[in-house]
Amino acid sequence: MSKPKTTAPGVTALPGRGVGHGSAGMFKTEKAEVKNSRKTIRRFWDYMKAYKIRLLFVVFLVLVASLQQMLTPWLISIAIDRYILPGDLSGLLRIVLIMGGLIAIVAAAGWLQQYMMIRISQDTLGTLRRQLFSHLQRLDLKYYDSHTHGELMSRFTNDIENISNAMSQVVTQFLSSVIAILGVLVMMFILNPPLAFVTLATVPLIFVVTKVIGKRTRESFKQQQRLLGTINGHIEESITGTTIIRLFRREAAEEKTLDSMNRELKHASTKAQVLAGLMGPLMNLTNNIRYAVVAAAGGVFGIMGIASVGTIAAFLNYTRQFGRPISQIAQLYNSILSALAGAERVFEVLDQRPEIFSPDNGAAPSALRGEVTFRHVNFCYVQGKPILKDINLHAAPGSNIALVGPTGAGKTTIINLLTRFYDIGSGEILIDGKAIGEYDLTALRRNLGLVLQDTFLFRGTVMDNIRYGNMEADDDAVYAAARSSRAHHFIRHLPEAYQTMLSEEGGNLSQGQRQLISIARALLANPSILILDEATSSVDSRTEFLIQEGMSELMKGRTSFVIAHRLSTIRGADMILVLKEGTIVERGNHQELLKQNGFYAGLHATHFETELR
Numbered sequence: 001m002s003k004p005k006t007t008a009p010g011v012t013a014l015p016g017r018g019v020g021h022g023s024a025g026m027f028k029t030e031k032a033e034v035k036n037s038r039k040t041i042r043r044f045w046d047y048m049k050a051y052k053i054r055l056l057f058v059v060f061l062v063l064v065a066s067l068q069q070m071l072t073p074w075l076i077s078i079a080i081d082r083y084i085l086p087g088d089l090s091g092l093l094r095i096v097l098i099m100g101g102l103i104a105i106v107a108a109a110g111w112l113q114q115y116m117m118i119r120i121s122q123d124t125l126g127t128l129r130r131q132l133f134s135h136l137q138r139l140d141l142k143y144y145d146s147h148t149h150g151e152l153m154s155r156f157t158n159d160i161e162n163i164s165n166a167m168s169q170v171v172t173q174f175l176s177s178v179i180a181i182l183g184v185l186v187m188m189f190i191l192n193p194p195l196a197f198v199t200l201a202t203v204p205l206i207f208v209v210t211k212v213i214g215k216r217t218r219e220s221f222k223q224q225q226r227l228l229g230t231i232n233g234h235i236e237e238s239i240t241g242t243t244i245i246r247l248f249r250r251e252a253a254e255e256k257t258l259d260s261m262n263r264e265l266k267h268a269s270t271k272a273q274v275l276a277g278l279m280g281p282l283m284n285l286t287n288n289i290r291y292a293v294v295a296a297a298g299g300v301f302g303i304m305g306i307a308s309v310g311t312i313a314a315f316l317n318y319t320r321q322f323g324r325p326i327s328q329i330a331q332l333y334n335s336i337l338s339a340l341a342g343a344e345r346v347f348e349v350l351d352q353r354p355e356i357f358s359p360d361n362g363a364a365p366s367a368l369r370g371e372v373t374f375r376h377v378n379f380c381y382v383q384g385k386p387i388l389k390d391i392n393l394h395a396a397p398g399s400n401i402a403l404v405g406p407t408g409a410g411k412t413t414i415i416n417l418l419t420r421f422y423d424i425g426s427g428e429i430l431i432d433g434k435a436i437g438e439y440d441l442t443a444l445r446r447n448l449g450l451v452l453q454d455t456f457l458f459r460g461t462v463m464d465n466i467r468y469g470n471m472e473a474d475d476d477a478v479y480a481a482a483r484s485s486r487a488h489h490f491i492r493h494l495p496e497a498y499q500t501m502l503s504e505e506g507g508n509l510s511q512g513q514r515q516l517i518s519i520a521r522a523l524l525a526n527p528s529i530l531i532l533d534e535a536t537s538s539v540d541s542r543t544e545f546l547i548q549e550g551m552s553e554l555m556k557g558r559t560s561f562v563i564a565h566r567l568s569t570i571r572g573a574d575m576i577l578v579l580k581e582g583t584i585v586e587r588g589n590h591q592e593l594l595k596q597n598g599f600y601a602g603l604h605a606t607h608f609e610t611e612l613r
């Protein structure tokens, strides 16, 4: 039951694993990765720009907080050379007080910068989440066909969370590290340029380590996020399809699938974490090497008289401090990488352009007459696999069209085109003489009512669910719609009548009851054109009778397309369109079609045999 998992577009293959990756290919991939990362960062900056002033203040606070790191070793060198060695106790006390004051200021600035950064990151992510949500609501159904719900959900959860974690720590820590490195360098050059050069000479070592480990880590993190999305998709599918899984006793098979996905994820995550974990110890190693080099050079310079004891002590301190922010940046690098991977996956969704949208100044009539024409309509879901072939039909306003045909014949697809859930490949669909593409999409859908056999109800009261058809309707209008649709009776007997809370997707109602509610909802919406999908599953005969009555009420005076399964509906239709493998093979009313003694007559004999008896 799992959908084929497609690789998310825009995700680059792992270097070396793609076809034909030579070293030149790898180099290109790496360059493209860096370019991509830069683009992602620039794009993310567009979101943060709105908080420029607050960010500037954070930078100022980080600067203040970095003061201690820059000034303390210098103050210590003054304390040693000017006060401790000459024995000036009051001078020493003064300098200790200054250092104490510095510590207090730094603590306050540190807290404030963190608080502000959390707020900025929450605001930014709120905007991003909002944008992602509204974009997903506009994306074509085609997009949903190739992505599982869980995979899409993981953009809201894992990916946004990764960005959030990074933003709340990375910005301040990265800034303070950069400032600390620059500050320490400036202080070193002021104090003793030759020793400063010695310290600087050890820096390339860090770059080599970061580059080698970082490249591999970035790939592993991306792979981890991708697998997380797939696993979420599988879990979501298993939760939604739990009844079917149990019925077909597929629990063990589903667990096996999860196990194999889990193994893959474990492998990718372990690789990512181990690589990320390597960074810390390797950084420590380079720091210790630098410390030893500076200590040795300092000793030699001391003997040569180029550096005082205080200066050497300050340098050893600075060297330690120099290493800390560099290690910190290396550690942050991992958070930055997973945040970048997350942001890329979010942007990838945002970059999907809907192909179906409202035209500028589209027609927006408040009501339609309901004349529907299909002219030579062709359509395919997947390129090269035609589903509908040369469909022609005409429905006069107020007429009742029944669509019949074997499963997979294309009945639902006709409905999908009329609602513009998908756009036609060629031909035209006209409503009241105008191509559907010329209508404002909202206006078009406002005039279309849909009652499907798999009714979707939202979490909320029965009242809310019916009102979903027309948010402006008052309570009396809701009651009236429920009465006409024959739903009123059963609703009255619910524990809290119209105020009864429906659990997710109306799980606490029977299928028949859910359908009655959706008929009431469609009635309240008062559409000109109706699309009904009769339930194939049997409901009890009383509910079925009510549904029939409700639907008849709903169809009065409206053009209706019914995917019909019941003989009574088919008999009552003005025109029956018989579909077979994407083409209309016969058309006419029930009697005419029976007389033709063709496909319909055969279908009728086998399909409605039991009903006819």
Ligand SMILES: Nc1ncnc2c1ncn2[C@@H]1O[C@H](COP(=O)(O)OP(=O)(O)OP(=O)(O)O)[C@@H](O)[C@H]1O
Pocket: 145, 381, 382, 387, 405, 406, 407, 408, 409, 410, 411, 412, 413, 414
């Ligand atoms: N989203 C989709 N992507 C790709 N192919 C699809 C999609 N939806 C339907 N199809 C294919 O289009 C064909 C027509 O499907 P459609 O749902 O229109 O049939 P139907 O007549 O409504 O069948 P049923 O009576 O079983 O609901 C089928 O072969 C189906 O596999």
